[in-house]
Amino acid sequence: MSVLNQASPSTVLPAAAATPRPSACPGLLRIVAARDGGICRIKLPGGALSATQARAVADASTRHAAGVIELTNRANLQVRGVRNGHEAALNALLVEAGLGPTPAAVPLGHASAAANLALTSSADDVRNVMISPAAGRDPDALIDTTPLCAELLALLQSETRFAALSPKFALLLDGGERLARVDHPHDVWLAATQADDGVRFVFGLAGCPPVGRAATTGSTGSTGSASAQRTSRASHLPHANGTLALATVQPAQVAALVRALLHTFIDLASADATRMRHLLAAHSVDTLLEHAQRYVDFPLSRDASLADWQRSTPADAALRLGAHAQRIPGTWQVGGQPPLGRLDAAALHELATLAQRHGNGTLHVTPWQSVLLPDLATPVVPNVLAELNALGLACDPTQAIAHLIACAGSTGCAKSLADTKADALQLATRLSAGVDVHLSGCARSCAAAHCAPYTLLAAAPGTYDLYRRDGQAGFGQCVAHQLTIAQAADLLDQLARSYPDA
Template sequence: MPSRDTKPGVLLNRASPPTVLAHAVTAPRSSACPGLLRIVPARDGGICRIKLPGGVLSATQARAIADASTRHANGAAELTNRANLQLRGVRSGHEAALSAALIRAGLGPAAELSSAHATANHPHTTDPTALSCADDVRNVMISPAAGRDPHALIDTTPLCGALLTLLQSDPRFVALSPKFALLLDGGEQLARVDHPHDVWFAASPDEAGVRFVFGLAGCPGSAGATATNSTNASVGEHREANGTGALAAVPPSRVPELVRALLHTFLDLAAADATRMRDLLATRSADALLRHAQRYVDFPLARDASLSHWQRHIAADASLRLGAHAQRDDGTWHVGGQPSLGRIDAATLRQLAALAQQHGNGMLHATPWQSVLLPDIATTAVPAVLAKLSALELACDPAQAITHVIACAGSAGCAKGLADTRSDALRLAECLPAGVDVHLSGCPRSCAAAHRAPYTLLAVAPGRYDLYRRDGRPGFGQCVAPQLTIDEAAALLARLARSTPHA
């Protein structure tokens, strides 16, 4: 059989019509997720989510977001747990103007960009629904240090670009849910591998160089958690509870073709109300999905039993998102800081853009820990950049408690929130024990965290929370204490941290 190995930047041929099942879902799945054009109402105004390819935006785009947020929303941008940005408080009647401003800044789907520019000037030339659908599928996560992490096995940025092009160019993929997401792990030490994805690929050493191990509805394996990365301890439990573990491996050149096959397989077999790969795995075995996907590729596709206990070659360390760390190239560093609860006001965003242009490569990298990374900083400039980030009130040291707390919008911004989680999170951070990771959620939907934190405070009333500890069971884990005030929660967390220091 002839080889169809393809360079990462080359589009693959679409499946021929007979290959796609006649009953397959083709209509877009309905969603309440915010998007670039789908601005969703909330208690504090509309929410607009801006998807950043590879988590990257230019200084020019950052300024455009700052200007748009000031003119049309609440004047701030929020970093999300998928390395995107969102604007809250979008004013009624400003929705179309906000979307148009962001599209003009090049923040829309690349495949529709030229048409999108036309839309801003001639609203009837492009179908907004088509543009919104193209925006929805742009869900590929890579390390914020991709291509620069000295521990990486491969630079995933070209492959990420190829996958984004594939997702936007196949019209059938508009039927995927906006939550359907891919993870591309290049083996970086700075990597979010505890965040479940519908399809994940992880680089692994191979005799020929590098191959990508893949699995469905879960997370890559881990070489073990470290004291500096307590969130990574949950990787194994997520893999077993939500996904398949490692199924097989392919060379990098075959990743786009395999992604295409797996997405068509999902759309062929999943019910119309199934939005995630885990929904399909509840009714079909992973082996059945691989057999079905085989019809879309001309290389062997079957479970590799030798990968049943596969693990990453190095443990991920989330603390590397903060402070200064050497890159692969000598004399260059990435410098990172975390704004309080992931919120950046417009003035700060403009100053970050200026800092990236003055000392870096003019780019900002959002991270899935709701922080910001400035890459390609010269050694001599590192102290000045760190000082500026601190002056902007971004935390640059993992010892700072605020870097261990995440919170949703809470009752101040969401009608479903039962407590003011953001105010409570800031208060908790003032007395949180060192190294304890806590997630405050205003309701069971867990919008601020796709992964399960070591500890979760679930709001049950204003100022009152049930405290959960992760233990491998579904949901937040074990409820260890109900109806706690923030002060009571802080005291109990201190006792729990002393008894289980690596929880």
């Protein structure tokens, strides 16, 4: 290995290794208070959760919290309603189940228990790598990203200097799957592309892989419905205010590239810069690449030929629901979405049983707040679908509830102006199929990392302002004020007919 790969980090932030960045985000060990109790966030490697771990989460949430488990838009879990005084016991059960950072990521022998706790918490915080929930199984993928995901997670936890990264700092590793969430802005994104010498990874900063119209209007798999096509068209986004494609690297170079970019961020970021977009506001792309070059022995200069690069594989969120064939003939994945991304402990137990009885003993949480059971044999698919439906999960993309997301609302969050969960359930009974709507109790938009086609922003209990995405910053254009849920449903139906590509 070249000495360039072993370049020492700059001393611009000399205390970074010893001083984790403070955060108000929930974590495994950092339980954040909310109106309905504490919130404990469990980061899942690649969204994967073993049946044994699922049972551990369900049992821990019953014993030490309210028995409510949320699926997040980063393919993680949250235990809500953690009881006061039960935090340590909950943490212990989750760590024992293997749901914390890898033991090797936490150095031993530090001066105090507080120092060890801080290092454990920071090692947990940096585990932010998103891949497709169908990685390794998607028939259209260019590469299986699961080994690379594991390599990146190990890298993120291996250097204590990375404790300086915000818990929101995140990476996207896109293997070209059809089932892919490519509209969430990430600090670093890498997307597989077919090159003359095989599969390479295009990369960019502070945004999303550029997605062309052709990549979002393709067939919608086995659903084939007009509503699913609207969902696909609605996912069309540009690069979401980040960079376009900058250069390509070979798969074997991905970890080294990410390491170089992380050290570059820490070297150059000011104390109040938490995300890559903040660094780009202060430094040019070329400056960042030149700085990162000191850490690697392959070229990182910008490739002008990639200026028009776009992801060509059609991305179809509808594939998260129902039954779809996997890459290996005779195997299937079956997906369902709990209403508004929430499960109770009993339902999580049942999902674990289904995964063990019919699949490979693993559940895959998706960034659409749904769950996949992979590696099912053809004969068991109808039974698994029936059992998911019996648990109350939506398995059909034409179901309105599958197109709604909502924050915790006023029952769980003091900042929310409305009970968004209850209002969303009411909206689902009136809304036409295929209209994607985000209900947010305040302007922070905690439930959606992407810009939804339509957003209902709470103005008062049961009253919302309606926004339509139109390329403007934030939620888009405000098209109506002070709507009740019934009025919002009527107007959303009208807008969906008038603006089918919204």
